[in-house]
Amino acid sequence: MSKEQEARTMGFHSDIATTPADWLVRHQPDDPVFFFSPDTLRQTLSRFQTGFPGEVTYAVKANPGTEVLATLADHGMQAFDVASCAEMAQVRAAHPGARLHYHNPVRSRQEIDSARAFGITSWSIDRISELDKLGPIEGQEIAVRLKLPVAGAAYDFGSKFGADPQTAVALLRCVQDRGGRASMTFHPGTQCDDPAPWVHYIKACADIAAGAGTALHRLNVGGGFAAHRGQCAPDLTRVFDAIGQASRASFVAPPRLVCEPGRAMIADAYTLALRVKAVSDDTVFLNDGLYGSLMEWRDLPPPDRMHAFSADGQPRVGAQSPRHVFGPTCDSLDRLPVPLPLPQDLQAEDYLVIDGMGAYANCLATAFNGYGTARIVPHQAQSPQMTGHWRDVF
Ligand SMILES: Cc1ncc(COP(=O)(O)O)c(C=O)c1O
Numbered sequence: 001m002s003k004e005q006e007a008r009t010m011g012f013h014s015d016i017a018t019t020p021a022d023w024l025v026r027h028q029p030d031d032p033v034f035f036f037s038p039d040t041l042r043q044t045l046s047r048f049q050t051g052f053p054g055e056v057t058y059a060v061k062a063n064p065g066t067e068v069l070a071t072l073a074d075h076g077m078q079a080f081d082v083a084s085c086a087e088m089a090q091v092r093a094a095h096p097g098a099r100l101h102y103h104n105p106v107r108s109r110q111e112i113d114s115a116r117a118f119g120i121t122s123w124s125i126d127r128i129s130e131l132d133k134l135g136p137i138e139g140q141e142i143a144v145r146l147k148l149p150v151a152g153a154a155y156d157f158g159s160k161f162g163a164d165p166q167t168a169v170a171l172l173r174c175v176q177d178r179g180g181r182a183s184m185t186f187h188p189g190t191q192c193d194d195p196a197p198w199v200h201y202i203k204a205c206a207d208i209a210a211g212a213g214t215a216l217h218r219l220n221v222g223g224g225f226a227a228h229r230g231q232c233a234p235d236l237t238r239v240f241d242a243i244g245q246a247s248r249a250s251f252v253a254p255p256r257l258v259c260e261p262g263r264a265m266i267a268d269a270y271t272l273a274l275r276v277k278a279v280s281d282d283t284v285f286l287n288d289g290l291y292g293s294l295m296e297w298r299d300l301p302p303p304d305r306m307h308a309f310s311a312d313g314q315p316r317v318g319a320q321s322p323r324h325v326f327g328p329t330c331d332s333l334d335r336l337p338v339p340l341p342l343p344q345d346l347q348a349e350d351y352l353v354i355d356g357m358g359a360y361a362n363c364l365a366t367a368f369n370g371y372g373t374a375r376i377v378p379h380q381a382q383s384p385q386m387t388g389h390w391r392d393v394f
Contacts, residue, residue: 016377016379016380017035018380020035020271020353020379021353022313023377024313024353025311025313028311029273029375030275030287031287031373031374031375032272032274032287032293032375033272033273033375033376034272034362034374034375035271035273035377035379036269036358036376036378037269037378037379038071039380040268041071041072041266041268041269042071044264044265044269045072045075045076045077045265048259048264048265052240052243053257054257054259055078055257055258055259056261057077057081057101057258058077058260058262059081059223060081060090060262061081061087061262061360061363062261062263062266062360063270063358063360065376066093067376068266069091069093070095072095072265073095073098077095077098078097078098079258080101081101081103081223082100082103083104085111085114088102088114088115088118092118099122100119100120101122101220101258101260102115102120102122102123102124103143105161106130106161107130107133112134121139122141122143123137123140123141124142124145124185124220125145125171125175126144126145126147126162126163126167126171127171131174136179137175138178139181140180141181141183141217142180142181142183143183144163144171144172144185145161145162145185145186146163146201147161147162148201148204150189150196150200150201165207168212169212170212172184173212176212182209182217183220183255184208184216184219184220185220185222186201186220187222188201189224191224191226191227191229192225192226193235193239195238195241197224198242198243198246199242199246201221202243202246202247202250203246203250205250206251215255216251218258219247219255219256220258221257222259222260223264224261225239225263225264226263227263227268228303229300229301229304229305229356230304230305236264243257244257262359262360263359264359266358267356267357267359270357270358270361270362271355271357272288272357272361273353274287274288274351274352274353275287275350275352276352279346279347282321282322282323282324282339284323284324284325284326284340284342284346285327285328286328286352287328287371288365288372289325289326289328289329289334289335289336290334290336291327291368292327292328292365292371292372292374293357293364293365293372293374294336294361295364295366296364297336297337298337302336303354303356307352308346308350309350309353310349310350310351311350316345316346316350317343317345318343318344318345319343320342320343320344321341321342322341323339323340323341328369329369329371331368362374
């Protein structure tokens, strides 16, 4: 098999795009296509590395693509937040020496054994039964995950994981008694552009650590940082500064900070191109939908960053009107929950291009009805000579 055939089989495409529109007009794809920009990912990583007052890791769940992990490894990322053994294997393949934080607080015994075989020494817990399940923990980092009733994110992350403050005090004491390195962690909820939840959580972590008589080894402030979905990009620097200040103000001896962004790290590096299959009255059928890369739009409003053009590249500039949008499957539930504002002159075979689609999109797509696969095309507007070992995946 040639390198190109092999790349296509993996879902990648070896013809580099200078702009998504040029590529779409040239190739006329009928299936969904993701355009991946390693330059954009590198720039986002650099914003985190220079702005965040601690170690920057990546939450693999947001997008475990080989091209993502390899790009992050190429540019200095040393540690990753993993939620499963499959994610551990994916990171090890891209970066054999990476440190792995296993921050899924509930694990089976088999998963714990496999994780140990991957060299995991950093875990999170939110209940005593999960600490017991780990067995001997001497010298290992155990981050107690806290939950507080705070608003600010797109939806509530505390409904599944997290210990209340009183339980967190008891867990920290147990970790210490058993010879573990006691840390704390929390997640303010995804797509959170307000620094207030982090400030609130950090202060609570300091109080809990003091109540347990523990000096925290590290404080992991989670993911949750907002991606650019509306007209303006969120102000990450404001959040980074607030985190640093809250930590200095709340702890006598501030612990080392860690963050584990998923969405905000990867969203901007991908653009998704969809094709219009049919248009009638107030309804549009697309070649992808809720069972595919738009699955997250069931719970989050669609990003305000899309434009449409004809198959020969003419922008659709008609006034926007709200349309019911269906995906390609035969299921009538395959419909976006709210109508999408789309240009009135939109036609079948047009392309709809959506920026900022790198997080929780291709990794959530199902194969229902035979749909759900999307090619990934490298997009390198600045320097078509791609470098770095991530290039090997295309
Ligand atoms: C423990 C943990 N860390 C980090 C993340 C990444 O969150 P986000 O993509 O909002 O940055 C998640 C998301 O579920 C998570 O559960």
